[in-house]
Amino acid sequence: MRGKHHYLIALGSNRRHHRFGRPRDVVEAALIALVEKGIHVSRVSPIVLTAPIGPSLRRYANAAALIETDLGPHKLLRLFKKLERKFGRRPGGQRWTSRVIDLDIVLWSGGSYAAADLTIPHRLFRERDFVLTPALAVAPDWRDPISGLTVRQLTARLTAPRPLSR
Template identity: 65%
Template sequence: MQRYLIALGSNKRHHRHGAPAGVLAAALDALAAQGIAVLAAAPVLQSAPLGPSRRRYANGAALIESELDPEELLALLKSTERLFGRRSGGQRWASRVLDLDIVLWSGGAWSSPDLTVPHKSFRQRGFVLRPARALAPLWRDPITGLSLNHLHARLTQPRRLRR
């Protein structure tokens, strides 16, 4: 069995699941229905959007377990996004009903044309690190060797201004 830390995001209502926080809960239920063991889910937080979207995001993280390798899990996550109405293509960082990303994997690093684990940008994104460290504060980034606690502290600590 492999463990994964996945990031969840939504900033668009769904006709059946309602507001973005409800979309995230429904997405975890959908993953469980597809055989993914959801071990823990972080509390949902609100964050400002990146890019052109004006809607605030509901963000969360989940610790999951599966026999799938990272490429197989990515395919399942993308099919789940499509079930919730996400379409491929379109404007980058536009509003979306559901976004599911693999952040970390118990197997360490993975690289292929379609997937890079750890996620390329997670170290610079508080909306990923905050919920992720709530679940697995001591999980280490295989690239930097730093824990999620340490990465979050680096991102959020006040810095002195240079003269």
């Protein structure tokens, strides 16, 4: 897999960092760290504050970005894990707890990808408003290779008002 790859990534934080400060500042610092590692960040969504999923009580700062890199999916995943550790995130532990930074690959220009430790598109992104809303700001016309729907269409489906059950 040589050449430039384009990725839609999701970033999230809901824990202060001793050096960077508030979660929104942590997200911005993570973007800067990506650039320092040679990743070209072409577009960044506004940072939105969202309610947590699961046991965490703290609100999340979430964003999406379009990036370009020579790194294939697994090398990018390794870079993300390394940066998460550098920011103080520890592997393991309870799912959906508070975290200093979370970096996820949502979509990539190569379409679908599946391995034991990485699936692209991200398995749950179609169900997550905190991913789709920021993604809509940077990649509204990017198509999900599984459903064939654009980010705009997926967001509309997820956020459409539904009638109350009787």
